Every structure is written in structure tokens, then in C-alpha cells.
Amino acid sequence: MDSDTTSVENILLRSKIRGYARDQRLECRIKAKDAMRIGLGQVMEEVAALESLGTKDVIGMANRIKRRKHAASEDLCRLSLAFLQGIDNSNAFAVIPGAIQVLVKELTGPHIQRHIDAVECLCNLSLGEAHVSEKIASLAGSYMVTYLDGKEERLKRSCLWTLANILATCDKAGRTLLQMQLVPKLWRLYSDRNVCQEDAGICLFLVATHCRQHVSPDDRRYIAQNLHEKKPEDPASEYFMYIVHQLEIVGQDLELGVKQAECLVHFFEASLSSTADSPCLTYGVRVMANLVAKGDLQLLGGLADPQNFVKIINHLFALRDPHLNPDLIRLLRNFLHFNLSDSNMILDSLQIYA
Template sequence: MDSQRTEDSMLRLKIRSYAKEQRQVLRTFATDALRFGLGQIRSEIRELENLSAKDVCGLAARIKRRKHATSEDMYRLSHAFLQGNENISTFVGIPGAIQVLVKELSGANIQRQIDAAECFCNLSLGDAHVSEKITALAGSYLVTYLDGKEERLKRSCLWTLANLLATCTKAAKTLLKMQLVPKLWKLYTAPPDDLNKFQNDAGICLYLIATHTACAVSAVDRNYIMEHLHEKRPEDQGSEYFMYIIYQLNIVCSKHEQLSVQQAESLVNFFVGHVRSDWDTIYGVRVMSNLLARGEPQLLGSLATPEKFLNALNRLFALQESNLNYDLMRLLKNYLNLNIVDSNWLLEQLKVYA
């Protein structure tokens, strides 16, 4: 459908803009490290914007020979990977080169773990075969470090995972077998404080999973999301992805999956508290339609006093978007079928614009 393509295009544009911003931040981190001499990066590094495939070959040969990569080596490689696919393909084509980065990523030195993670972040900008190789050799570490406390390492892992999920379905399916979904959901719903600043990054990863590999998400992972629905609040970072993820993963569609009163009411509260003219609105309407279609009025006590719900419907009808109105009418029909409020009163209060 044209409307679906438009919504997806808007979200892809938003994510591309976000990813570009984050990579600029990543380069700023590296520049600051160079300026202040952090890690083991030396100020003598020059002309990083002109690293060629030949330079990459030389760097790969050096780290293979030493079976070790210094912070300087990885800083240079990170910049080389940003300069284009040729440098990425050259590095990946050299047997044993990635394994040295994996050794640093999995080692005990936290600074070199960070340097390696940032290397993988830029390396993951390559094509699908690059994503497959990174996932096979380093995927388990990237996922495991999501449980860690080092902010820069965790963020680089999230950016790398987002690149892998967006680029290669085979890599994504492999990552899903590593408990990725529950780890992402914990970060997505964690209360924001000094140690939890990853809600938006985790939300993008979950969005990419819902878009490209929803069918590969296990029943166990879907149940985990369903059981922890109420932990995501409308005011939190990344909340604009919430209803899309819930809809694409069919979290509330099956009557065989039992929703609690708390989970159902959290969806209702999220819907009425997050109405706005944005790309995610239609998914909130669809999730609510599916929830009401379950026909379980005992789960919908918050709708028995319908003023907030009615206000949300009127604000959505006021947008006068024809594609959205179709879904709104389906939502209204399912709501009336529950018979939990007086239908005549409700219809009198509605403001449906022609």
C-alpha cells in the first residue's frame, strides 16, 4: 500500500539521519581521544582522511604479524572503514585480520575493547557478506556487552548491531539466537539515569528486528516482550517505536497468549498518552484495534470511563487523514462491540470530519 510505503520511508529517513548523527559523535570521541592522548593513541597520526586500500593492507598485515592491534592501529582502521566500501572489503578479504580485532574485543583491556568495538561499528557499514562475517566471529561478544556498564562500549555495540540488523537478514537471524531481544528490551525500558542512556539505540535495534526479521523472533522472545509491556512509558526516549514493534511482532493478536490487566491497561494508557501527528500513530491505532478485537472487556477496565479514549479518537479524526480514518473506524467498531459504554452517547460525542 502507498500509505505503508510512505510510513516506512519516513522511518527509514529518520533512522538514517539518526545513524549519521551517531557516527559523527563516534568520530568526535575518536578525535577527542587523539587530542588528549587517551588510550594509547599517539598525536603523530596524520592524514587519516586519505587512507587507501593499500594502507589497509599494510595495517592488516601488521596486526596479523603481531597477533595484536594497538589503539593507534584500530583508530586508523576505524577511519579507513568510514572512507568507503573498498577499504572495508579489502580488510575483510584478508584472512585472519578480523580475528585480531575479535581478540582485542574479547580481551581484558577495556580501552582496547572499546577501540575494537568502534572498529567493528565502522566495519559493519559494509555489505551483507561483511555483516555475516562480523556476526559469526564477534556477534556473541557484541550481544554480551549489552549487559555491561561501560557506556562507550555498550553504545558502540548497539550501533554495530543496528548496522548488522539493517544490512543482512541472515546475520539478524543468527543474532536473534543469542538472547538479543530480551537484552534490547531491558535497555529499551530501563529507567533513564546516569547508567541507562540507551533507550533510543535499543529501540532502533528492536524496530529493525520488527521490520526485517519479525518472523524469526521466537515465541519465547514474544512472550518476554508481552510480559514486560508495562515497563515502557510514553514519556521515555524511543517511545515512538513502541507501537510499531508491538504491531509488527503480533504481540496482542493471538488469544492464546494471555494478557494481564496491567499489560492491557498499559497499552491503553500508552495509546491515549501518545496521540500525535506522526508516523507511529497508525500503528497505535492498529494495536488498539487488535487488543479490542480480543473481546475481553475484563482486561479493559480503563476504557469503561471512556473520556480520555474518546478524546484521543477525536484528536485522531481531526487529523483528517483518509488512510488513518479507515483504521480508526475499525478501532471504533471493535470498541462498540465490547458493549462497555453506551453506544448512542459515544457516537454523539465523536467528531468525525468529512
């Protein structure tokens, strides 16, 4: 597949993810009950009354919380609003020595609600430039990764949104996060039935897109061993094959068991109803080509039946997608190496459209 085609596929999928993330965050924040925020309803009304906050306001707030070594709920809300109003505000805050450390202090205190307020503030701050994300990752990354194991859903989701912003913005910051056992935690959230599956899937997609060179062999092995925990009917399953392909989970250096291979085949079969230009389908074909190339008949499941294989590949050729066809040819070539049936009979059964 040429680089231009892959780039277009990535852009389409990233666009979908950005749209989902925007809508999901808005929905969650609208639905959040005032009861979840101790005394914050009045604060939010006061903040909403402000028309704008500039860099001078941000610098003033940063210096004030530094002197106090504490950020009140009102401070966190005002800063959150300021960070949304422009990158200049984020940059102005980030260059004040010790300012981010005050937010981290609130993130690590004894009160869960203050943790949530601090992470949401950091989430908006992480919309800034790469150097800002780098600071957040180094100072607060370990705490946010740790909170992914907790039970407070709103805190976990806010952490995931912040981590997604960082992963999408800064390669160096992404590498820092991956050294904190982020990938296994994301995979568990992505696989387990919980409200964070979609957000965890977005983070894994961003890891596979921007930081795959930093994913350790142990992390890849963990995903390979736990592939079967994810089900095709689960939320965010459309990212599954992309993640598996980009992280080379079905490479020659990783062992796959029968139940893991069955999971891949089930995902592939579920993708057959996708449209021709679906990244889910495209990467599904590539993953199947890699699976067949491993040369282990036990891993193929229903694909080992030549008649079933021909039926599937004819269905895919009938989509008449010129970008998909090279991957189909590779899948076909790898399958013929098994010599499960007379190759000429299989070739004669193919219905390839010009």
C-alpha cells in the same frame, strides 16, 4: 492499510532514526575524553594527518596484524578511518582470511579500552556490504551481545551501533544475532533508565522492520510480559507502538495482564497529541484495535467508558487523515462488539469528516 502507505511510514521513521544515529555518534565521539584512551591522543593526531587510505593500504594493514596476531591502537584507528572512506576498503579487509579474527581477539582480551577500540573498528567495518556484516555477526556477535550486560557505557553504545548497522544491512546476520538472546537484552536496555535507551530502541525498531520473522515466540512472550517496564515519558518512546505492532505482541496467541494492557492504553493516550502523519499515532491506533479485539473488558482501562472512547475517536477523526481512517473504523467496529452501550447512540455521537 495498503503496502504503499506502510512503506512511506517506514521510510519516514527510518530517516528520522538515521539522522539521530548520525548526530548521536558524532556527539559522543567528540565528547569522548582523551583520558578514556590510553596513549591514543597522539595516535589520533597521526591518523588525522593521513589524507586517504586505499585498498592497498588496508590489505597491507590486514596482513600485518595477521602476522602479529595482534592489532595495536594505531592499527585500530587507521582501519577505522579506512572503513569510513569507502565500502571497497571494508570488502578488501573482509576477504583477508583471519583478519577479522584479529579484531575479535582484541575484543575478547583483558583490557576494557582495547574492547572499546575493537568494537569501534568493527562498527565502521559493519558499514560495508551484507557479507561483511554476516562475518562480523558470526565471529563477534556473541561478544557484543554479552557486553550489553556490562557497566561500561561507551562499550555498550558502540556495540549497539554495530548491531544496528548489522540489523539494517543483512537478514541472515540479523537472524544469527537474534539466536543469541539479543531481543530480551535490547528490551531491558530500552526499558531501564540508562543512557542507551535511544540506541536500544533503534535496534528494536530495526529488528521489527527487517527481522521480525526471526523473532522467536519466547522473545515475543518476554516483551509481552515486560511491556509495562517502558514508560511514555522515557527516551525513544516514539518507537514503542511500532515495535509492539510489528512483532504482533498483542496477537491472540499472547496473554496480556492488566498492567501490561494499562501500559498500552497509556502509550496510546500519550500519542493523541501527535500529528496526523505520526507513525506513533498510526501504530497506536492499530495496537488499540488489536487490544480491543482480544475481547477482554478488563484490558481496556479508560477506553471501556463509551463517552471517553467516543471523545478520543472523534478527536482522531477530526485529524482528517485518510490513511488513519481505515484503522479508526476497525477500532470502532471492535469496540462496538463489546455492547457496552447502545451502538446507535455511539454512532450518533461520532463526528466523521468527509
